[in-house]
Amino acid sequence: MKEEVILSSHGGDIYTEGMLKGRELIDYSSNINPFGIPDCFKEKISEALEASMRYPDYKYRRLKDAIREYHNCYDRMNIDEEMILLGNGxxxxxxxxxxxLKSILIVVPSFIEYEELSSKWGLNIEFSQLDENMNYDYKNILDKLRDTEGLILGNPNNPSGNLIDYExxxxxxxxxxxxxxxxxxxxxFVEFAPKDSSLLALVNNYKCLFIVRAITKFFGTPGIRFGYGISSNEEWIRNMKKKQNPWNVxxxxxxxxxxxxxxxHYIEKSRVxxxxxIPYFLDGLRKLSFIDRVYDTNTNFVLIKLKDMNGQQLYDKCLKKGFVIRRAHNFRGLDDCFVRFAIKNRINNERFLNILKNVKT
Amino acid sequence: MKEEVILSSHGGDIYTEGMLKGRELIDYSSNINPFGIPDCFKEKISEALEASMRYPDYKYRRLKDAIREYHNCYDRMNIDEEMILLGNGxxxxxxxxxxxLKSILIVVPSFIEYEELSSKWGLNIEFSQLDENMNYDYKNILDKLRDTEGLILGNPNNPSGNLIDYExxxxxxxxxxxxxxxxxxxxxFVEFAPKDSSLLALVNNYKCLFIVRAITKFFGTPGIRFGYGISSNEEWIRNMKKKQNPWNVxxxxxxxxxxxxxxxHYIEKSRVxxxxxIPYFLDGLRKLSFIDRVYDTNTNFVLIKLKDMNGQQLYDKCLKKGFVIRRAHNFRGLDDCFVRFAIKNRINNERFLNILKNVKT
Incomplete structure (x- = not known):
C-alpha cells in the first residue's frame, strides 16, 4: 500500500516522502520567501544562542520596540505597546x-485553520464564498455579518492571492x-503584496479590527514560530493575553x-x-494546455484551475520529478480541479515551468 | 520613586534592573544548569538554522524518537510515541x-504557575501544605484527594527541593x-536529583500518572522553550493534543x-x-548567622529561612553586590522570612558565600 504523502492537511509536509527518506524535494507547496533567513538575523545567531540560556524577558520589551519601529518605518504607523499581542507563530x-468569539463568518476558500480553530472552540460558523474571479463578495459578507459576531479573512487571502479593496x-x-x-x-503574506496593501493604517480608527502578522512567510522562518497581532482595542488584547502562557515566544x-x-536590504530585494x-511565472503558467485558469495574485503563490487532469494526478507527476505542490481540494469551496503553487526564485520557477511543459495529460 | 525590580512573579527577571540597563547581574533567582547549552546542540546550530526555513515536521517524528531513546537509555523505559505530549516549554x-481537570489539589509551597493556571481555567482548588521539614504530608494529600479530581506536585518540588518518597x-x-x-x-528538575528519583518507571502501570519534563533547567535552555509530558493514558494525551496549535514546538x-x-558528557558532568x-553550598550557608534554617535539597536550588532580616532586605543587599536572589514571599504558605537560592558553579558559589558572609543584619 502506498504511504499517504501529505499527512498534514496543510502544505509543507516534505518530511514523509522527502527528508525522512533522504530525498531532496523542491517544495512548491508552502509559501516561504526563497531568500531564506535574513542575513541580519543569521549574523546574530550567537547572540540568540547566548540568550537561550536565560528566560526571555517576561514583557518582551525589546521585541515590542522592534515591532513598533518596523511599522513606524514601513507603514508610518505609531503603535502602542499595549496594542500588540505576541504569539508562538x-x-x-x-x-x-x-x-x-462566539460566532464567525469565514470567507472561503481560505486558510483551513480558520475553520479548524472555529470548530475547536465551538463557534457558530457561517461562510461567504469568493466570487468567480476569486475576489471578495463584499455585499454577501455584509449581509451575512448580521448573524455573526466576527469576520475572518486574509489580506491577501490564501489560496487565492486576492487583496481587500479598501473602498x-x-x-x-x-x-x-x-x-x-x-x-x-x-x-x-501582506509584505509580498504591493506597498500600502495593509489595513494597518486603519487600526487606530477602527477598534473592531485585529491584524495578524508573522515573520514566517516574508522573512522565511516558518520553523522559528513568531507571529503577532495588532489592535487598538486594548481590552480585547488584554483578554487574549490573559489566556497566554508566560514566555510563549x-x-x-x-x-x-x-x-x-x-x-x-532583505526587505527591498524581496519586494523587487x-x-x-509574479508576471514571469503567471505568463509561463498561462501557456500550459492543461491549465484552465491562472488566477491573478498579489503575493507569492498562485491558485490554478486544471482541465483534463485533477490535482492528485498533477501532484503525482510533479512528485516524480522532485517537486511537491499543494492540492487545493481540501479548501472549502474548491475541489480537486484546483492546485496552488508557491512562487520561488527564477531558477526554480524556470525548472518547474519546464517540468510542467512536459506534463502529459 | 524606585522602580519595581521583579516585574514578573517568577525568578529570572534580570532585565529590569540588569540587562536593559547594561548592568551584568549574577542570577541566583532562576535555577538553570550553569554549564549552559550542551556542546552537542551548539555544534548543530547551523542545522537548526537551516531547519528554520521549513515548517517543522507536523508529527515531530525525529523529536519523539529522541525522547524515546533518551528515556530508554537513562530510565530503561520503553515509551510509545502516543504517550508523548510536546509543548512550547x-x-x-x-x-x-x-x-x-475540573478540580485540583495543589501541594504548597510550589511553583506558582500551578495555582495561576488552575485559577485561569476556573478549577476548584484545594491545598495541601508541606510539613515543617518541607516534606510531603502524604496522609493529608490522601485525605484531601477525596474531594478533588486531580493532584499536582513537584518531584523534586520547587522551592523546597524535596522528592516524592515512592514507598x-x-x-x-x-x-x-x-x-x-x-x-x-x-x-x-528531576535530572539534578539522585539517579532513579523519577516516577517515570511507573507510568506504564499507572494510567492516572502524567509526568512533565523539560529541557529548560537541566540542559540550560530556558529561552528555547521545549517541554513535554508522558502518560500511558493515551486518551488523556489525545484530548490534550486536540487543543494544541500546529507546529507548537x-x-x-x-x-x-x-x-x-x-x-x-554533559549529562555526566552535570550530575557530578x-x-x-549541594553539600559544599549548603555547608557554607549553614554557617551564616542570619540564616535560621537551610532546608535539605535534592536539586539545584535551596530554600532558606532567614532570621533578623527579611527577604526584601537580603534581596536589596545582594542586588547591590550584583546578585539577584529569589524572594519566596509570594509562594503560598511562605512569607518574607524565606528566600530561594540557585546553586551555581563553584566559583560563583564561593563569591556568593563571601558576599553573604559580609552581610550585616
Whole structure:
C-alpha cells in the first residue's frame, strides 16, 4: 500500500516522502520567501544562542520596540505597546482571536485553520464564498455579518492571492465598528503584496479590527514560530493575553524578529523579486494546455484551475520529478480541479515551468 | 520613586534592573544548569538554522524518537510515541494538563504557575501544605484527594527541593488509579536529583500518572522553550493534543532536545557537579548567622529561612553586590522570612558565600 504523502492537511509536509527518506524535494507547496533567513538575523545567531540560556524577558520589551519601529518605518504607523499581542507563530494569535468569539463568518476558500480553530472552540460558523474571479463578495459578507459576531479573512487571502479593496470594504468596517462586531484580518503574506496593501493604517480608527502578522512567510522562518497581532482595542488584547502562557515566544523568534525587521536590504530585494516574478511565472503558467485558469495574485503563490487532469494526478507527476505542490481540494469551496503553487526564485520557477511543459495529460 | 525590580512573579527577571540597563547581574533567582547549552546542540546550530526555513515536521517524528531513546537509555523505559505530549516549554504542557481537570489539589509551597493556571481555567482548588521539614504530608494529600479530581506536585518540588518518597506515595497512586483521579508530577528538575528519583518507571502501570519534563533547567535552555509530558493514558494525551496549535514546538527547541539528549558528557558532568556542589553550598550557608534554617535539597536550588532580616532586605543587599536572589514571599504558605537560592558553579558559589558572609543584619 502506498504511504499517504501529505499527512498534514496543510502544505509543507516534505518530511514523509522527502527528508525522512533522504530525498531532496523542491517544495512548491508552502509559501516561504526563497531568500531564506535574513542575513541580519543569521549574523546574530550567537547572540540568540547566548540568550537561550536565560528566560526571555517576561514583557518582551525589546521585541515590542522592534515591532513598533518596523511599522513606524514601513507603514508610518505609531503603535502602542499595549496594542500588540505576541504569539508562538501566527497560529497562536489566530487561535486566541478566534477563541474570543462566539460566532464567525469565514470567507472561503481560505486558510483551513480558520475553520479548524472555529470548530475547536465551538463557534457558530457561517461562510461567504469568493466570487468567480476569486475576489471578495463584499455585499454577501455584509449581509451575512448580521448573524455573526466576527469576520475572518486574509489580506491577501490564501489560496487565492486576492487583496481587500479598501473602498469596497469601508462599509463593512463601518458596520462592524458601529455594531460591536470584530474583524480578524490575516496579513501573514501582506509584505509580498504591493506597498500600502495593509489595513494597518486603519487600526487606530477602527477598534473592531485585529491584524495578524508573522515573520514566517516574508522573512522565511516558518520553523522559528513568531507571529503577532495588532489592535487598538486594548481590552480585547488584554483578554487574549490573559489566556497566554508566560514566555510563549522563544528567544530565536525574538531575535529573528528584532534583526529581520531591521534588514532593509532583505526587505527591498524581496519586494523587487516578487514584483518581477509574479508576471514571469503567471505568463509561463498561462501557456500550459492543461491549465484552465491562472488566477491573478498579489503575493507569492498562485491558485490554478486544471482541465483534463485533477490535482492528485498533477501532484503525482510533479512528485516524480522532485517537486511537491499543494492540492487545493481540501479548501472549502474548491475541489480537486484546483492546485496552488508557491512562487520561488527564477531558477526554480524556470525548472518547474519546464517540468510542467512536459506534463502529459 | 524606585522602580519595581521583579516585574514578573517568577525568578529570572534580570532585565529590569540588569540587562536593559547594561548592568551584568549574577542570577541566583532562576535555577538553570550553569554549564549552559550542551556542546552537542551548539555544534548543530547551523542545522537548526537551516531547519528554520521549513515548517517543522507536523508529527515531530525525529523529536519523539529522541525522547524515546533518551528515556530508554537513562530510565530503561520503553515509551510509545502516543504517550508523548510536546509543548512550547513545560508551561504549555502544564497548562494543558491542568485545563483538563475540573478540580485540583495543589501541594504548597510550589511553583506558582500551578495555582495561576488552575485559577485561569476556573478549577476548584484545594491545598495541601508541606510539613515543617518541607516534606510531603502524604496522609493529608490522601485525605484531601477525596474531594478533588486531580493532584499536582513537584518531584523534586520547587522551592523546597524535596522528592516524592515512592514507598509512602504508593497508597496515593493506587487510590488515584482505582478512583479515576489524575496525578500531574512536575519533574522539570528531576535530572539534578539522585539517579532513579523519577516516577517515570511507573507510568506504564499507572494510567492516572502524567509526568512533565523539560529541557529548560537541566540542559540550560530556558529561552528555547521545549517541554513535554508522558502518560500511558493515551486518551488523556489525545484530548490534550486536540487543543494544541500546529507546529507548537520551534525548530531550535526540536534540535536542542534531539542533540542535548545525546550529550552523555554533559549529562555526566552535570550530575557530578550537582552532587558535589549541594553539600559544599549548603555547608557554607549553614554557617551564616542570619540564616535560621537551610532546608535539605535534592536539586539545584535551596530554600532558606532567614532570621533578623527579611527577604526584601537580603534581596536589596545582594542586588547591590550584583546578585539577584529569589524572594519566596509570594509562594503560598511562605512569607518574607524565606528566600530561594540557585546553586551555581563553584566559583560563583564561593563569591556568593563571601558576599553573604559580609552581610550585616
Amino acid at each position: 501566527a497560529s497562536e494569535v489566530l487561535d486566541l482571536a478566534i477563541s474570543s 469596497k470594504f469601508k462599509v463593512i468596517l463601518d458596520y462592524c465598528e458601529s455594531h460591536n462586531k470584530r474583524i480578524i484580518a490575516d496579513e501573514a 522563544n528567544c530565536f523568534g525574538e531575535h529573528a524578529a528584532i534583526y529581520s525587521f531591521k534588514d532593509k 523579486w516578487i514584483r518581477e516574478e | 513545560a508551561s504549555e504542557v502544564l497548562d494543558l494538563a491542568i485545563s483538563s 509512602k506515595f504508593k497508597v496515593i497512586l493506587d487510590y488515584c488509579e482505582s478512583h479515576n483521579k489524575r496525578i500531574i508530577a512536575d519533574e522539570a 520551534n525548530c531550535f527547541g526540536e534540535h536542542a532536545a534531539i542533540y542535548s539528549f545525546k550529550d552523555k 557537579w550537582i552532587r558535589e556542589e
